[in-house]
Amino acid sequence: MVKAIQIGLGHWGFSWTKEVIPRVPNIEMVGYVDSNPEAVKRVQDELGVEQALCFLNLEDAVKGTDAQLAICTLRTEAHYPVVKRCLELGLSVIVEKPFATTIAQAKELVALAKENGRVLMVSQNYRFQPAPILAAELVGAQRFGPVNLVSIDFRRHAPTQGYRYWDMPDPLLADMSIHHFDLMRMVLGDNPKRVSCRTWNSPASPFGHNPIGVATLEFEKGTIVSYRGSWMSSGPVTPWAGEWVMDCSEGQITWTSRDHFMGKSGPDRLSLQALDGAAEPQELAPVEFTDRVGTLAAVAKVVETGAVPARFSSGEDNLYSLALVQATILSASRSGEWVEIAEVLQ
Structure with missing residues (x-):
């Protein structure tokens, strides 16, 4: 204990x-x-x-x-x-x-x-779900070869969903996108090199700061991520982890995770589609401890045994996720100029 x-x-x-x-x-x-x-x-x-x-x-x-x-x-x-x-x-x-x-x-x-x-651990709870875990394993095993392009969409309409942090600075990038940025690093098994980002507000928005944004992120191994997020979307709601399309050399990996809100819930989903083939839904292995329970169980095990598991979000690992938040905010303040992650980490 x-x-x-x-x-x-x-x-x-x-x-x-x-x-x-x-x-x-x-x-x-x-x-x-x-x-x-x-x-x-x-x-x-x-x-x-x-x-x-x-x-x-x-x-x-x-x-x-x-x-x-x-x-x-x-x-x-x-x-x-x-x-x-x-x-x-x-x-x-x-x-x-x-x-x-x-x-x-x-x-x-x-x-x-x-x-x-x-031990210092950051509770990046989105890591402890079956779809991103399988996606990370598939990318690591090069199931469809190298990942060329990742497209991610996050859509929520905050005014109708009980959101209340209207005066929070950078409500998209700092409060929400940090989860998606951390998942990018985990699933790709790679760290970001540079980013370009624009954020804005909408006329009907109650937000005091920008709740909508788009970003292009370049990773060290050459993968480009196209990210689009909105707290003011009137379109179909996405699960909390967003909708991911990962275009690889020999096929696509599509997945989504954390499809729950206000008492409603749905399972994680992941499909594989070989080049010129049909999409094939995959069976996801159950995760013993999910979400925040997963983060707490993980750190307890490390404290207890000293053994650090794969995809453990240590403070040192999380420096890059924090840097992604700060780099996108900095880029947005510079009207979308490219910002090197190395500049932020210094």
Whole structure:
């Protein structure tokens, strides 16, 4: 069993407390932390958490428990200082994306985790679904040869779907596209080289910042990704992972993932279509722990055994996903100029 404390019990953190943590069998919760007494009282009243396990600050929680892992589910701006302090106190950490506000902060956290011999994982939950896992395996095995072009579409109409972060800067690229950018890296088994991006708003939009964008991304092995995303689309809704068409030298791989919303759900889907052949739907192997449960189960296993699995989203690995977000934002601010990933990582 891995002994853990959770830090951040607000709206999203409470969701982790209620829906995610109890589903990971090798996690033993020894503490819950939030500076807001009302948030602490809520987990006690609604979830039956013992008062003795609740703390109003991190220092007391660490002194009062023998925790090995910190589950950081705070607001984004609190990620860097809290994760840093957790690592300094000797804890391994899993944290929601983005795990830092700047590349410099992210690099500092990665270095600190290495220095202290601790695990730092970013909860990139879209990785823990059957379709992208199979897509990554097919690309790795060169099922249809090299991947030449990837086309990705994400379409949602936020005003009719309960979205509420109207004033968030870069609501598409920073809040949503980071999932798609991370999946690009995982599925292609490659890192980005440079990007060009344009974003804009629509007249009827309640967003204060641009919710629509297009980007062209060039990867190190030569694959080009054409990405189109919108929070203001009036077209057919896509699953959360978007709709992917991967054009290879000898055929196509098409897939989509996380087709669920507000109580409705559908399975992941993946089809193979050989050159001049018909599309053939593939049977997807079940994933034992999916989505956020998958990320927490993965980090618990690494803390427990020291063995790092394939496609593990460590802080060091996630630097490139964070860099993609910052590079696309920078390119959009420069009216679509190409931005080298190396420039952002520096």
